[in-house]
Amino acid sequence: MQLAKASDDAKALFTSVVPDDPRVVVKPMFGNLGAFVNGNMFAGLFGDRIGVRVLDEAARAELAATPGAGPFGPEERPMGGYVAAPETWASEPDRLGEWVARAFDEVAALPPKAPKPPKGGAKR
Numbered sequence: 001m002q003l004a005k006a007s008d009d010a011k012a013l014f015t016s017v018v019p020d021d022p023r024v025v026v027k028p029m030f031g032n033l034g035a036f037v038n039g040n041m042f043a044g045l046f047g048d049r050i051g052v053r054v055l056d057e058a059a060r061a062e063l064a065a066t067p068g069a070g071p072f073g074p075e076e077r078p079m080g081g082y083v084a085a086p087e088t089w090a091s092e093p094d095r096l097g098e099w100v101a102r103a104f105d106e107v108a109a110l111p112p113k114a115p116k117p118p119k120g121g122a123k124r
Contacts (some may be wrong), residue, residue, distance in 0.1 A: 003030050003032075003046075003074065004048075005031040005032065005047065006032045006045045006047060010045055010048040010050070011033060011045065013096075016097075017043075017097040017100045021037075023038065035104075037104060037107055038107075038110065038111075038113060039113030039114075039115065040110050041053060042100075042106070043104070044073075044079075046084070050084065050096060051079065052085065052102070053082050053106070054081065054099075054102070055081065056106065060081070064083050066086055067086065068087060068089075085099060
């Protein structure tokens, strides 16, 4: 499976629409970026597509029905619960930012994700 890499312009757009909140952590993921709150990802960058996690099914259907929106992640295995925003929204950062902020608010209400144990067990 070939993973799409994000351009510098897409990375700049992504970081510009992520909420300025001390709980937000933006970190690299497979050559792309992910935005997390309490250990849960709420937005991501896959190639030049920005995707948001939309917990509310009606809202997810609304975004998915928007022309140009679609599945988020690798074509062979899109991420469930996420929708890729239309690429044309790159020229509408306010509109894109509204959906990213909405995803942040929904995911921030989830319980914190438990950290994964270190690989390989404890060192002696």
